[in-house]
Amino acid sequence: MAKYVVTGTYVTLNGDDISGNTARAELVINAAEIDTTDFGSNGFTEIIGGLKSGQVTLDFHNDFGAGGISTLLSDLVGTIGTVTINPTGSAVSSTNPTWTAPVMVSSFTPVAGAVGDLATFSVTFPTTGEITYATA
């Protein structure tokens, strides 16, 4: 795969395609930094990787219609959901993997926006459990 412009990203939440209401998607995976600095570190700090964690950030266009994103999220706050993100929306492959992240739907902003603006809102969900990616 070559460099690409983000237009066709395929995003699902609990199996529902929410791509058409999503303007930005971000999955971050972190590893805790465990300090292993000792007298043999020659004056530098040393670290090793600890437990991994992650978070999913999504920017939405608000929609309270039947099956709309806001209707969908209203019932999920406080529950564990599954977000999948495929970078290009084309066939899953080693160069276009689909990431799957169990997330805690910890917040929802049903009302946001200034006068005259398109109604939008953003969410950031912490991941819970293993984040995986599929290449086929």
Added chain:
Amino acid sequence: MSLDIQNIRDAIATNLATISGLRTSGDVPDNPNPPHAVVFLETVEYDDAFRGGLTTLMMKVMVIVSRADDRTAQRKLNQYISPDGARSIKSAVESDRSLGGLVQTLRLTDMTSLGSTIVSDQEYMAVEFSVAVYA
């Protein structure tokens, strides 16, 4: 939903036709018959959501009136420019924001110019409005 620009222009013209006595077109006419509102496309912004989920169209509505009597023309334009009232262009355009389900929503955002214009060698008074259409 499939985006049909001509249908969108025609639907905005249909909304405008709720103003009594105002002729409307979704196409630019060769010979307008004032007072006449014409809807045309100005710009299109693609990919406002993933997978074609949102396209933003900026439309123009130009309303021309006869300037045979300047005072009458200005008073008529003032009524069209008003944000509300029976002859308000904004109220008429936004009378059905989904255009019968053709688009997600729309908003008449600005009146962008007011002055005289020449169409087919004839001088008219004209006012232009911008309409943001989210489809």
